[in-house]
Amino acid sequence: MAEHFLIVDDDPAFTRVLARAMTRRGFVTQVARNVEQALEMAQQQVPDYASVDLKMEGPSGLALIPQLRALNPNIRLLVLTGYASIATTVDAIKAGADNYLPKPADADQILKALQAEPDSEPGDSDIPDTPLSVNRLEWEHIQKVLHEHEGNISATARALGMHRRTLQRKLAKHPVRR
Known part of the structure; x- marks a missing residue:
């Protein structure tokens, strides 16, 4: 079957x-x-x-x-x-x-x-044999902080010390390859 x-x-x-x-x-x-x-x-x-x-x-x-x-x-x-x-x-x-x-x-x-x-x-x-790229590490960190702030873009931008629009631009991009 x-x-x-x-x-x-x-x-x-x-x-x-x-x-x-x-x-x-x-x-x-x-x-x-x-x-x-x-x-x-x-x-x-x-x-x-x-x-x-x-x-x-x-x-x-x-x-x-x-x-x-x-x-x-x-x-x-x-x-x-x-x-x-x-x-x-x-x-x-x-x-x-x-x-x-x-x-x-x-x-x-x-x-x-x-x-x-x-x-x-x-x-x-x-599990990759090579370490993550700096861009991928940044993406992972942004996702972690965004998750900690329950998806709130403004709170995440404040926590990361970046402008809200900058964060929105980074989030609009697809994840960076390893």
């Missing part, structure tokens, strides 16, 4: 490619565009695996994690995001995700992360 794979992401191109790749690998695949749709699908057919986008229209993918875990305590959950930071990684793992990957990620990387041993540390296989 084929295992069920739920993809929760609001990017149609990404979900089309990932769903096709997972179907080729033998999974029965479903795609949901938001948390509400994903929960409806999961209640009809409980998934064995799920890939959940962090930032979507409506509630964050983090809101879905405990609900999926309640439906299937053995589900393997992965959080994917284009806005990776240490703070969001910690939030995802605390919410009950088994692993976390920054986008872009391909089907092989996603399966490897989902099928990692439950006792291993999240992201064990993805």
Whole structure:
């Protein structure tokens, strides 16, 4: 009997490619565009695996994690995001995700992360051999301070000692590569 794979992401191109790749690998695949749709699908057919986008229209993918875990305590959950930071990684793992990957990620990387041993540390296989760049460290620090101030841009800018508009410009950019 084929295992069920739920993809929760609001990017149609990404979900089309990932769903096709997972179907080729033998999974029965479903795609949901938001948390509400994903929960409806999961209640009809409980998934064995799920890939959940962090930032979507409506509630964050983090809101879905405990609900999926309640439906299937053995589900393997992965959080994917284009806005990776240490703070969001910690939030995802605390919410009950088994692993976390920054986008872009391909089907092989996603399966490897989902099928990692439950006792291993999240992201064990993805630890870089080289230190983070200064720009990436700055991005991580901004994300940490932003998280500490619950997303408040003004409070974060004050805490960082920078102008609010400067912070907004930095946040509008995609995360810097390692």
